[in-house]
Amino acid sequence: MSAQQALVASASRARPAARRGWLREALTGWLFSAPFLLIFLAFLALPILASFVLSFTNFSLGNLVDPFSARFIGLNNYAKLLHDPKFLQAALNTTIFVVFGTVLNLAVGLAAAVALNRGITRFRAIFRVGYYLPVVSSIVAIAVIWRFLFNADFGLVNGALQTFGIKGPDWLGNPTLAVGIIVALMVWRNFGNAMIIFLAGLQGIPNDLYEAARIDGANRWQEFRSITLPMLRPTMLFLTVLTTIGFLQVFEEPFVMTQGGPLNKTLPISMYVYQQGFNFFHQGYASAMAYTLFVVIAAVTLIQFRLLRSQT
Amino acid sequence: MSVAAPVRPASPAAVVQTRPQPSTPRRRRSPGGWWVYVALSIGLVFLVGPFLWMVANSVKTSAELHHVPPTWIPQTFTLDNYTTIFTKLNFPQYFINSVIVATIVVASNLLFCSMIGYALAKLRFRGKSAVFLIVLATIMVPQTVYLVPLFVLMSNLGFVNSYPGLILPFAAQAFGVFLMRQFIQGIPDELLEAARMDGAGEFTIFRRVVLPLLGAPLATLGILIFLGSWNNFLWPLIIATSDQMYTLPVAVATFSIGQNAVDYGLLMAGSVVLIAPVLLVFLLLQRFVQQGIATTGLKG
Numbered sequence: 266m267s268a269q270q271a272l273v274a275s276a277s278r279a280r281p282a283a284r285r286g287w288l289r290e291a292l293t294g295w296l297f298s299a300p301f302l303l304i305f306l307a308f309l310a311l312p313i314l315a316s317f318v319l320s321f322t323n324f325s326l327g328n329l330v331d332p333f334s335a336r337f338i339g340l341n342n343y344a345k346l347l348h349d350p351k352f353l354q355a356a357l358n359t360t361i362f363v364v365f366g367t368v369l370n371l372a373v374g375l376a377a378a379v380a381l382n383r384g385i386t387r388f389r390a391i392f393r394v395g396y397y398l399p400v401v402s403s404i405v406a407i408a409v410i411w412r413f414l415f416n417a418d419f420g421l422v423n424g425a426l427q428t429f430g431i432k433g434p435d436w437l438g439n440p441t442l443a444v445g446i447i448v449a450l451m452v453w454r455n456f457g458n459a460m461i462i463f464l465a466g467l468q469g470i471p472n473d474l475y476e477a478a479r480i481d482g483a484n485r486w487q488e489f490r491s492i493t494l495p496m497l498r499p500t501m502l503f504l505t506v507l508t509t510i511g512f513l514q515v516f517e518e519p520f521v522m523t524q525g526g527p528l529n530k531t532l533p534i535s536m537y538v539y540q541q542g543f544n545f546f547h548q549g550y551a552s553a554m555a556y557t558l559f560v561v562i563a564a565v566t567l568i569q570f571r572l573l574r575s576q577t
Numbered sequence: 578m579s580v581a582a583p584v585r586p587a588s589p590a591a592v593v594q595t596r597p598q599p600s601t602p603r604r605r606r607s608p609g610g611w612w613v614y615v616a617l618s619i620g621l622v623f624l625v626g627p628f629l630w631m632v633a634n635s636v637k638t639s640a641e642l643h644h645v646p647p648t649w650i651p652q653t654f655t656l657d658n659y660t661t662i663f664t665k666l667n668f669p670q671y672f673i674n675s676v677i678v679a680t681i682v683v684a685s686n687l688l689f690c691s692m693i694g695y696a697l698a699k700l701r702f703r704g705k706s707a708v709f710l711i712v713l714a715t716i717m718v719p720q721t722v723y724l725v726p727l728f729v730l731m732s733n734l735g736f737v738n739s740y741p742g743l744i745l746p747f748a749a750q751a752f753g754v755f756l757m758r759q760f761i762q763g764i765p766d767e768l769l770e771a772a773r774m775d776g777a778g779e780f781t782i783f784r785r786v787v788l789p790l791l792g793a794p795l796a797t798l799g800i801l802i803f804l805g806s807w808n809n810f811l812w813p814l815i816i817a818t819s820d821q822m823y824t825l826p827v828a829v830a831t832f833s834i835g836q837n838a839v840d841y842g843l844l845m846a847g848s849v850v851l852i853a854p855v856l857l858v859f860l861l862l863q864r865f866v867q868q869g870i871a872t873t874g875l876k877g
């Protein structure tokens with residue numbers, strides 16, 4: 266066998282081997298992905314798509330046994346939404362929760378992070394851990410505790426007011442106060458999360474910037490305005506998106522504290538979806554509502570990206 | 578993906594870096610003053626106060642609970658509330674349900690997320706980027722969107738009011754894939770090549786080379802998934818249709834709006850049972866939790 270022939274022979278031997286290696290790697294890749302993907306596709310991806318289809322049907326309790334017996338009714342569910350006063354009320358409530366909740370959550374989170382990062386030198390760990398406790402605790406348990414704290418007759422808040430001779434109000438029985446308390450609870454429970462992410466962002470700001478500002482004679486407020494805030498813009502964007510998405514789905518707080526009352530003034534969309542889908546068994550209608558919420562979340566996220574991008 | 582852009586790169590070293598370093602005088606100006614401590618301490622009282630209030634009230638008698646004005650320190654200490662929820666109510670069952678669900682959900686996520694994370698980070702195969710994109714795209718999809726069809730699916734599979742019904746929707750979570758892929762990408766290819774040269778198959782490489790290097794990220798993922806599972810409420814509320822399958826949050830919420838709605842002694846004891854395990858895990862392992870939040874920006 267000449268050298269040339271040998272080369273050709275070895276090359277033709279090598280090629281299938283390489284192809285086999287490629288095939289093997291591809292198979293292994295899919296094999297490693299398979300367990301996750303199977304569960305993920307069946308119990309997450311499929312329901313997300315199915316929800317879209319369901320929203321165009323009159324699916325209700327009777328169709329549960331045979332899902333394919335539901336009829337398509339076009340956009341009827343969506344049209345009905347626009348004339349459902351309870352849905353419109355829920356949409357308004359959710360907007361109030363999200364707007365006030367997100368702004369306060371970021372403001373308090375940022376204040377705590379700045380104070381921890383540059384304001385103090387000792388006991389940082391105690392404050393960081395303490396402020397984070399509510400984030401990891403069950404929101405159901407916390408809402409139960411808060412309901413007790415604000416109980417009109419034997420709650421701690423009205424008890425404290427009474428020692429000053431003030432007769433406290435029925436906090437959760439008054440629509441305006443109840444909304445305020447739920448927003449306060451959302452912030453109380455979540456700002457520790459914003460704080461941790463802000464802290465990570467703050468520690469990414471080069472110290473040289475502050476030193477340069479100091480040489481130029483900047484005071485603390487000027488430092489905060491011209492260095493800290495602009496440098497935190499990406500973190501701010503990230504947190505705004507994250508908090509908005511989270512608060513658009515608020516459920517446990519009103520479920521435990523007010524059940525959506527008084528007068529549906531604390532009923533969020535997610536709870537109305539729950540009522541329509543699982544109390545009244547109007548699954549088609551509930552899906553239309555859920556998908557509307559989804560589209561709103563996607564749109565809000567995109568707009569926030571655009572807005573905050575264009576400013577930087 | 579731009580959402581992830583501001584997030585710090587994840588590595589065990591980042592834990593050290595993100596710690597504030599109080600002793601470097603060059604780094605920062607003298608602290609803001611005593612009033613910052615005062616403000617932060619007042620904040621701390623408002624955050625920790627409700628927890629102390631919960632514990633104090635869980636050991637009060639019914640008469641004292643309804644005393645006006647309320648007391649902080651229990652006048653007569655009693656464990657009756659705990660005895661009642663564990664003997665007269667079904668709390669042992671709820672607790673066991675919560676533990677079973679959390680354990681299986683954590684285990685399956687650790688295994689499946691690291692496996693697919695390895696495939697996405699280190700193996701070449703067609704469709705890989707599509708898989709990653711689809712998984713990533715669902716991270717921001719709210720649970721509310723798919724609750725209804727998920728319930729339809731579960732009822733057709735006969736999984737309503739069962740452990741599979743409670744577990745399966747959370748057994749493969751997208752943010753875990755994101756986390757594991759990011760960490761595994763940091764493992765040097767040479768290490769894997771060396772093992773391949775020695776004739777090791779991919780499963781051996783995964784088990785013997787990759788997994789042992791994933792201690793810290795697996796701990797982080799495990800804790801985040803555990804917290805998420807333990808506190809999970811809306812889906813268990815829907816799928817657990819009988820008392821026997823309630824998890825702790827469902828039980829506490831149901832009691833709080835049902836006939837025991839005004840029995841705050843029982844409710845406070847139930848809340849302690851619900852919160853205590855999580856606080857224990859958090860206080861022991863809080864380094865991993867906060868690191869995980871700073872890495873993924875998501876809570877479990």
